[in-house]
Amino acid sequence: MDPNYERRSMKANKDLYDNLHFFTNSMQGIQERCVCGERLVHERAPAEVFDYLPGNSFFTCKKYKDDGMHYRQPWVCAVEEELGILKTRLESLEEHKSMVVKLEVENQELKTEVEKLIARVSELEYAT
Incomplete structure (x- = not known):
């Protein structure tokens, strides 16, 4: 088998798995846009559809296909x-x-200490 073909195939598979990894890590919280750039819509599943995920309401990409590269997250x-x-x-x-x-309390304490030191320095200057 051609080593160049194997290398290209390996790189393509690595890119695919990296993209899938980045996609699954990005699905946290309420998203505004899908990774494809489309806006997410609030979708309600029909009553006869029973999904294994909790809830009948979803945040779904407009171009949703079950290929693993678009968002469909239960509400x-x-x-x-x-x-x-x-x-x-x-x-x-x-x-x-x-x-x-x-820090504000400490700052206030330091200000009073600086004022006392300034007063002490001015007393020493006048004394000499």
Whole structure:
């Protein structure tokens, strides 16, 4: 077999698997656009369709095909992931807020100390 053909085939397969990996990692929270660039629509599945995923409502790409390269995410999962993302962001913001408060208190203490030192320096200058 031709080694160049094998190399091209291997690179093509690697690109495909890399794209699939990037695509699956990007499906977190509520997306606005699919990786193909199309807008996502809020879709409700018919009552007779029973899907193994929870919920009957989906965020779906306009060009959705079941080829693994377009979004079709259950509404329940997307909202749950979005809430988790927002919760972690809120926790980090609360940590930053507490740090800011501590730094403001420390800054005020340092200002009073500097004022005392300036007063002491001016006393020493006049004394000499």
